[in-house]
Amino acid sequence: MSIDKIEKRSREISVRVNDQELAQLKKRQQGTTMARWLRDLGLGVLPIKQADPELVRALGRIGSNLNQTAKHANINKELDQNVLKEIEVIRGLIGKLLDDNLRGTP
Template sequence: MPIIKGEKREQSIKIRVTQKEKDRLIELKTQDELASWMRELALKQNPIKRADPNLVRAIGRIGSNLNQIAKHANTTKELDANTLAAINRIETLLIKVINQYKGDNDAC
């Protein structure tokens, strides 16, 4: 139930929670503002899960490594054993990062 353009939120709802509950809500929220997240959750809208910054950085590093390998392969027009080994290490790291994010430790 998205807000209609020009429509103002003038009503408020007050709830009481314990400090532990508040901390947990803040930990679980997927938006900057707790109120926005709770409103979307309560109105059964599917909030977009915020990407873990550590995951984004890890994938960025992996992408940089792949770009370096691609540049090397395009420049030399060949893939030597060291380059293939680097690709295999990157693939292993990517699988590890994905499994860590998914919360399981099994390899794909």
């Protein structure tokens, strides 16, 4: 259907929820009205979660550390205990960021 011929929405659907369900819906709602969000979900439009700016900065710092570690390994042509320890720290940071921001999010 072209943009010129968008049919006016004249049908209404009513859904009853309790207080807890409403709170959960509001918590999950992303960037638009409740009606539009629910309609998009029902019609199969997948919402795009906006990245948390602090998460992006943290990942940037981790990436910088990883680049420094890779540079060290390439220059020395070996991975010493310090490099391995740094890689473990980086893996831990990434895991924590994923746990705090992405995993378990429906």
